[in-house]
Amino acid sequence: MHYRHPTRLRRIPRVGVALERGGIRATYAIHDRIGSNRKARSRFRQDAPALDDVQRQIVDAVDASGFTVVPFAELFPEPATWEELAREARSFVEHTEQGLAAEATGGEGALRRRAGKEFVVRRYSYGVDVALDDPWLRLGVSRRMLDVANASLRLWSKLEYFDLWYSVPQPQDASRVSSQRWHRDYNDRHLLKAFLYLVDVDAAMGPFQYVPGSAGSGPYAREWPWRPLGDNYPGDDELAARVPDSWVETFTGPAGTMVFCNTSGFHRGGLSTSDPRVLATWTYSSPASLASLTERSYRFTGSLDELDALQRFAVT
Numbered sequence: 267m268h269y270r271h272p273t274r275l276r277r278i279p280r281v282g283v284a285l286e287r288g289g290i291r292a293t294y295a296i297h298d299r300i301g302s303n304r305k306a307r308s309r310f311r312q313d314a315p316a317l318d319d320v321q322r323q324i325v326d327a328v329d330a331s332g333f334t335v336v337p338f339a340e341l342f343p344e345p346a347t348w349e350e351l352a353r354e355a356r357s358f359v360e361h362t363e364q365g366l367a368a369e370a371t372g373g374e375g376a377l378r379r380r381a382g383k384e385f386v387v388r389r390y391s392y393g394v395d396v397a398l399d400d401p402w403l404r405l406g407v408s409r410r411m412l413d414v415a416n417a418s419l420r421l422w423s424k425l426e427y428f429d430l431w432y433s434v435p436q437p438q439d440a441s442r443v444s445s446q447r448w449h450r451d452y453n454d455r456h457l458l459k460a461f462l463y464l465v466d467v468d469a470a471m472g473p474f475q476y477v478p479g480s481a482g483s484g485p486y487a488r489e490w491p492w493r494p495l496g497d498n499y500p501g502d503d504e505l506a507a508r509v510p511d512s513w514v515e516t517f518t519g520p521a522g523t524m525v526f527c528n529t530s531g532f533h534r535g536g537l538s539t540s541d542p543r544v545l546a547t548w549t550y551s552s553p554a555s556l557a558s559l560t561e562r563s564y565r566f567t568g569s570l571d572e573l574d575a576l577q578r579f580a581v582t
């Protein structure tokens with residue numbers, strides 16, 4: 267089974283696009299109800315993880331409103347874990363800033379960006395080879411994280427993506443583009459993303475924002491409802507007309523702030539007009555996810571023997 271990446275739809279005549287979208291949606295529905303997700307759900311039920319209080323609170327809060335915030339140290343209390351990530355983050359920032367300085371003087375920065383989202387410099391982007399010596403991957407497949415993701419999605423999930431992002435500050439009058447605008451992620455309704463701030467993030471630095479209750483059966487779930495490849499960028503003014511500002515959650519916070527959320531609900535962020543926003547992010551999706559079938563951001567090149575069954579499932 268193969269999904270076509272949505273950017274490739276543009277070259278197909280309009281009737282073809284409609285048919286193809288229909289096909290993709292039908293395929294997603296089959297995978298969700300009776301295909302790969304059914305198996306992943308039954309594996310989860312056979313061996314449901316025992317969660318501690320912190321993990322349970324995350325799962326319950328995401329169930330209730332689509333998001334929650336937790337200090338990293340509550341989930342990972344060992345100081346050495348944070349210290350290692352903070353060191354890695356500093357080296358990513360240093361490398362990025364050297365690259366940006368080189369570009370500013372007409373040189374080659376050797377920085378990783380993706381078309382349409384040039385404001386984000388990435389540590390990895392897509393197609394990178396990683397093993398368990400990578401602390402970001404190690405965290406992503408740790409049972410502390412994976413048990414939360416699986417309990418939240420109620421199935422054995424796939425770690426579809428992880429990366430570090432450096433959001434380059436934009437001019438004061440810059441318009442919002444891409445994921446800086448309100449949207450639902452198109453690829454799956456069973457999604458859990460984690461964002462870990464690696465610097466203090468204030469209101470001018472493009473904090474992540476979320477519309478509580480816009481996923482699952484929440485009060486805003488029916489506004490431009492989620493569909494695979496749906497019309498998921500309604501326009502910020504249109505959204506503001508239906509969702510009061512006071513309802514929106516804005517996640518400012520110190521380095522070490524961790525946000526968990528279901529991004530099939532409305533979210534946006536990353537338009538900094540002051541200092542760079544630097545974060546790490548992990549995406550867990552169901553096996554039916556459009557993205558997990560087509561592309562994983564990384565290739566796991568370590569030995570599968572180092573992983574338990576659930577971790578192997580997540581990275582393959």
Ligand SMILES: O=C(O)CCC(=O)C(=O)O
Nearest residue numbers: 445473474529534535536
């Ligand atoms: O950069 C942000 O805060 C938004 C990220 C986002 O839209 C996403 O990961 O789907």
